[in-house]
Amino acid sequence: MIKAHQTHEATMVDALNLALKHALAEDENVVLLGEDIGTNGGVFRVTEGLKDIFGVRRIMDTPLAETIIAGMSVGMATQGLRPVAEIQFMGFIYSTVEHIVSHATRLRNRTRGRLTCPLVIRAPFGGGIHAPEHHSESTEAMFGHIPGLRVVIPSSPVRAYGLLLSAIRCNDPVLFLEPKRVYRSVKQNLVDNGEGLPLDSCFILREGNDLTLISWGAMIQETLQAAAALEKQYGISVEVVDVASIKPLDSATIIESVKKTGRAVIVHEAAKTYGPAGEIIARIQEEAFFHLRAPVGRVTGFDIPMPYFKNEAIYMPDIQQIVEQAQTTLQQGQ
Amino acid sequence: MIKAHQTHEATMVDALNLALKHALAEDENVVLLGEDIGTNGGVFRVTEGLKDIFGVRRIMDTPLAETIIAGMSVGMATQGLRPVAEIQFMGFIYSTVEHIVSHATRLRNRTRGRLTCPLVIRAPFGGGIHAPEHHSESTEAMFGHIPGLRVVIPSSPVRAYGLLLSAIRCNDPVLFLEPKRVYRSVKQNLVDNGEGLPLDSCFILREGNDLTLISWGAMIQETLQAAAALEKQYGISVEVVDVASIKPLDSATIIESVKKTGRAVIVHEAAKTYGPAGEIIARIQEEAFFHLRAPVGRVTGFDIPMPYFKNEAIYMPDIQQIVEQAQTTLQQGQ
Amino acid sequence: MKNNAQTEIAQFKILREEYLNAKGELVNPLPSDITPALLVQFYKHMVYARTFDQKAIALQRTGKLGTYPSALGQEAINTALGMMMKEKDVLVPYYRDHSTRLIRGTPARDLFRYWGGDERGSLFSNPLNVDFPDCVPIATQLSHAAGIATAMKIRNAPFATVTTCGDGATSRGDFYEALNLAGVWQLPLVAVVNNNRWAISVPFSKQSKVQTIAQKAIAAEIDALQVDGNDPIGLLTCFNRALKKARDHKGATLIEAVTYRLGDHTTADDARRYRKDQDLESAKEIEPMIRLRLWLTQNNLWNDDLEQQEIMDCKNRIQQEVQAYLDTPPQVADDFFNYVYEECPAELENQKTFAREKFNRLSPH
Amino acid sequence: MKNNAQTEIAQFKILREEYLNAKGELVNPLPSDITPALLVQFYKHMVYARTFDQKAIALQRTGKLGTYPSALGQEAINTALGMMMKEKDVLVPYYRDHSTRLIRGTPARDLFRYWGGDERGSLFSNPLNVDFPDCVPIATQLSHAAGIATAMKIRNAPFATVTTCGDGATSRGDFYEALNLAGVWQLPLVAVVNNNRWAISVPFSKQSKVQTIAQKAIAAEIDALQVDGNDPIGLLTCFNRALKKARDHKGATLIEAVTYRLGDHTTADDARRYRKDQDLESAKEIEPMIRLRLWLTQNNLWNDDLEQQEIMDCKNRIQQEVQAYLDTPPQVADDFFNYVYEECPAELENQKTFAREKFNRLSPH
Numbered sequence A, B: 001m002i003k004a005h006q007t008h009e010a011t012m013v014d015a016l017n018l019a020l021k022h023a024l025a026e027d028e029n030v031v032l033l034g035e036d037i038g039t040n041g042g043v044f045r046v047t048e049g050l051k052d053i054f055g056v057r058r059i060m061d062t063p064l065a066e067t068i069i070a071g072m073s074v075g076m077a078t079q080g081l082r083p084v085a086e087i088q089f090m091g092f093i094y095s096t097v098e099h100i101v102s103h104a105t106r107l108r109n110r111t112r113g114r115l116t117c118p119l120v121i122r123a124p125f126g127g128g129i130h131a132p133e134h135h136s137e138s139t140e141a142m143f144g145h146i147p148g149l150r151v152v153i154p155s156s157p158v159r160a161y162g163l164l165l166s167a168i169r170c171n172d173p174v175l176f177l178e179p180k181r182v183y184r185s186v187k188q189n190l191v192d193n194g195e196g197l198p199l200d201s202c203f204i205l206r207e208g209n210d211l212t213l214i215s216w217g218a219m220i221q222e223t224l225q226a227a228a229a230l231e232k233q234y235g236i237s238v239e240v241v242d243v244a245s246i247k248p249l250d251s252a253t254i255i256e257s258v259k260k261t262g263r264a265v266i267v268h269e270a271a272k273t274y275g276p277a278g279e280i281i282a283r284i285q286e287e288a289f290f291h292l293r294a295p296v297g298r299v300t301g302f303d304i305p306m307p308y309f310k311n312e313a314i315y316m317p318d319i320q321q322i323v324e325q326a327q328t329t330l331q332q333g334q
Numbered sequence C, D: 001m002k003n004n005a006q007t008e009i010a011q012f013k014i015l016r017e018e019y020l021n022a023k024g025e026l027v028n029p030l031p032s033d034i035t036p037a038l039l040v041q042f043y044k045h046m047v048y049a050r051t052f053d054q055k056a057i058a059l060q061r062t063g064k065l066g067t068y069p070s071a072l073g074q075e076a077i078n079t080a081l082g083m084m085m086k087e088k089d090v091l092v093p094y095y096r097d098h099s100t101r102l103i104r105g106t107p108a109r110d111l112f113r114y115w116g117g118d119e120r121g122s123l124f125s126n127p128l129n130v131d132f133p134d135c136v137p138i139a140t141q142l143s144h145a146a147g148i149a150t151a152m153k154i155r156n157a158p159f160a161t162v163t164t165c166g167d168g169a170t171s172r173g174d175f176y177e178a179l180n181l182a183g184v185w186q187l188p189l190v191a192v193v194n195n196n197r198w199a200i201s202v203p204f205s206k207q208s209k210v211q212t213i214a215q216k217a218i219a220a221e222i223d224a225l226q227v228d229g230n231d232p233i234g235l236l237t238c239f240n241r242a243l244k245k246a247r248d249h250k251g252a253t254l255i256e257a258v259t260y261r262l263g264d265h266t267t268a269d270d271a272r273r274y275r276k277d278q279d280l281e282s283a284k285e286i287e288p289m290i291r292l293r294l295w296l297t298q299n300n301l302w303n304d305d306l307e308q309q310e311i312m313d314c315k316n317r318i319q320q321e322v323q324a325y326l327d328t329p330p331q332v333a334d335d336f337f338n339y340v341y342e343e344c345p346a347e348l349e350n351q352k353t354f355a356r357e358k359f360n361r362l363s364p365h
């Protein structure tokens, strides 16, 4: 009997909730832990209702202590569980860095495969929701540098569902960053069919020939709109790549696109210096140098702490910045 | 009366010790804290003898707790002290990341200048001394991404002396990473004259016209030797830039050099992906794209945890790798 | 359960101090240094704090303020602290200490600015104030406070460092590392826990198995005490004693003040999702303002007229602060770049120039 | 110091358990489950552990091993733990637990490999063993252990998780966060502190003001006990009781075992820089092997012949292990890439290819 899968008009929050529910149902080793994720369903409601279905042994409200949330996840993961830990905001992830750098990502290598660490750390990230200080971080670059870690960032409900399922099933530690700015602002038709998406692929969201725009997470919204504007207003054919997996980085897809277009602009919300764009640029010029007709452009956050919310717009890269940088990049090396 | 300054045949450990002694003597607000830095003089003896001169109120053996070493340094710094904290090895710095990212680097901005945070965190870093796991980290890129932080790395005794003095006098938080592989292997004539070196400049260690080699820290040794070999064996004229201040990054000096040579190779011990080279490459191609005759090359560590010491040589970039990459870069785009 | 091979080598006890109970009755005699005038003053501070609180919530509801954490029901702790601290003591607060900060001279307009998303709220109108701004990453302030107390110790300064946190914060490593340091270095530190029983949706029974938060100080061998966090007299007395001890460099104190969070965690929270109505209702009966007013009234120190007058007065003062807040001129682009470092480095200077244009585009003046 | 307004609301005491004193005398009767045969076994394990230790130091001195932390004088703690743990209990050790690991079936060759800079030392020859490898970042293992204990709790598994750390480690946040979790979740955890009085050069009096490390458990409301860390009988008894309690899911225990680090911190350290000779000399008199041998000898369970024979036997066994260690074939380049992820991603595959060539160049076989 073929089970018909339910279709949902889903926000990213819905999609994540469905993915968690699916993963919890399909594998009893999946457990969730974090602050306020049980009775309260998470401050963004991503885990809403799960405690009622799966019980307090699998949906664990932890004490307010991120270090041990990460550390105990490492311990649990080595015993065959698949912990999915929520860090309430990425701004509170820093005290977990030691467990990520020194243990989660090294246990397999340290024991030559005897112990493994299949854990997922979920954290809402990025700005744009008018939250207090420390609630708007985008420091994925710091984590992209850690050998042994996967860093995954969905840009839409459908991708959130598939990528989270794959992250939970993956036997490597995964940092799963959720662009909270689009938690509820975008809806998509979602089939709850339990199908994962690959963790090692960029996704081409739009094809084009003149310029490649590369982005991920919430910035995909502005990037797509900038692409549409460039096409509409100036007749420029823009390809848009959603990086999705920051690490490992699928440079093949990016390189191929840039070889075709000869021009690229990278858009990210993270601060510029030593930000994620650097690596992507390094690879592009390493592998497609002689195809490049202009320097790869960057549209990024500034090298400043995120302004408090009244002025966060000054920080957030916007459509106009992307359009202008695209135009500059198109003019260079004519 | 002109005070004659003493000249020393100094290792980097000696130079750091002299700089600390000078800073402690010139400003009573300078205090040192860390594990084993007092009676024991630090596990590498950088603080040797200082407790006897300046007393336990200024040279503080702390409990074994890095988080509070960083956190209390933040507190002290806001009260007009100039704490210089030692983290025994960079591998144990991760639990301090929260205080660095969320507080040390933000207090000035958060209070619009009312509170400042003039602290230095010193940590020996890098591999090559046959130490146990976690004693060979090179994760400066993670810190280079943090707005408000300075990241400084000396490559020689003379530079260690001058840069540390400036770091202590600086009113910004500074992460001062000491390449322990060259702690004792290089000696230089050092004048203990209290003169600082600029924290916002790269240093040209060798001039040349065909190729720019860019590096910092201990890797400067291999880089200089590779430069000499390239010149001697192949008649290639190599310029060597010691980045010294990873952040803020003096790209002007780098760009100028690359505009002259048209070719560059970056050498660092840190893992490759999202490593420091990315940002340098991004800036080179942004500002000198049409001067570049070949892609900027990278000679770096692999994207793996540092192998245990028996095999650390497989990880550490060596002279031959630099020479080979230089040759490749010189051949490209001929 | 002790067997014969075991000998007792250390023992500890935790005390709780109480004066004014929920019915406004003194269960222990009024300490001589707590004058009636002081308690009238206390009450007035709480009226002001609650007026501020209500206004902040109202501003948030009308889109004029961001997420705001109400201190409803917890005003006594903050007020007592504000009243007992001296100017040169340093406060390292968390985000629910409005009353302490108001009493220490930070005007309400600054607090509104802060919660309105403007960094200048932490600049503080009083430039001599070296208090820390509110701390968002839970418990990290305890480490900063330990550092400030260390500075006082190094300089032999006769001041105290005061830090506060919630009950949830006592689960984090920073809390213990700071207490441990305060113990071994005998730091002039007073750490106050606002045990309002909830950390967002998590009741304290899920944070820790301890009977009291005060006993966590035993792990650091520092003095500790539990006090009724709704009892103004107990709070004034305990804080005063601990502050004096700190200023004399006679050691640190942990004070657990047990109260109840009558409001939502913040304006972004809905406590009805996780909290029983009846828990809330019974907590309302023990809140601090009712009991102090009862006592003051019974002692002819307060009456309905004074109450009306005080409320009116506070509303007026707060209204002026609101106006000053709303009249705050906007920041300029440079403000976001000029304080990242002491001097703006070259790479940031370029970005600043770019940001100026963007700022003009976004909000042309 | 209690004033009249204070009432006692909680009290705690710390006990210390002792049987065999430094003179080899029983100060309390031998518990019925500690048989003479068990104590002979205990002694033999310590001989083996010390033989291993001496050999490791010798190998380090001749350049055949890296930095190595001797457990000299602290063998009783590790041995008792190894003897009382069951196979399916999980050990989350720190770097000074050689004897525990040897008893649990990790052959000395693996330990030599690990300290010789070869990752395969933590692969463990016994593939069923899910014990953690040695933990270098101080105190982080306690959090891992809490997670493993949580897994046991979720599955209702009748096993205990055992973790160890030094006295210095009890200053770190991880230590407290883990104990707090163990308390509130009633985890099947036994945490053992090897209080050898030093953290490299820092004496415990500079780590904390506490009278006992055991009292730190009060902050988590879990059971705790201090035991003489050189008393084999006390250690066996306390560990056994705590392990049973954990396996029954009746709660966690913190055990402070007080001993003394007779050697340098590691072979890279020189304790004479910071430690008085006379402290060391008096500590030598209380170390565990002397006292157990005295008792065994007095009870005709041991004699010089057996001693010689055992030492010889251990030396031979260790020599074989050394040989196996020295004969370990080198790793290949792929080994450093194949375990970073479950499958080597494309970007790493390229680096692996490059590394193979480099490896051949560096060490052509």
Ligand SMILES: Cc1ncc(C[n+]2csc(CCOP(=O)(O)OP(=O)(O)O)c2C)c(N)n1
Residues within 6 Å of the ligand: A035, A064, A066, A088, A092, C096, C136, C137, C138, C165, C166, C167, C168, C169, C170, C194, C196, C198, C199, C200, C261, C265
């Ligand atoms: C490190 C960190 N983790 C999580 C949060 C999100 N958060 C904000 S307040 C809060 C609960 C704090 O509870 P408590 O310490 O009891 O203080 P209260 O708010 O009840 O006064 C949480 C989890 C944070 N601010 N910092």
Ligand SMILES: Cc1ncc(C[n+]2csc(CCOP(=O)(O)OP(=O)(O)O)c2C)c(N)n1
Residues within 6 Å of the ligand: B035, B064, B066, B088, B092, D096, D136, D137, D138, D165, D166, D167, D168, D169, D170, D194, D196, D198, D199, D200, D261, D265
């Ligand atoms: C987080 C961290 N900080 C610093 C170190 C360096 N270090 C190694 S051992 C040690 C002292 C540990 O003392 P203790 O916990 O008492 O254990 P012992 O070595 O005495 O058995 C230090 C500081 C480390 N390994 N990890």
Ligand SMILES: [Mg+2]
Residues within 6 Å of the ligand: C166, C167, C168, C194, C195, C196, C197, C198, C199, C200
């Ligand atoms: Mg609370």
Ligand SMILES: [Mg+2]
Residues within 6 Å of the ligand: D166, D167, D168, D194, D195, D196, D197, D198, D199, D200
């Ligand atoms: Mg020790």
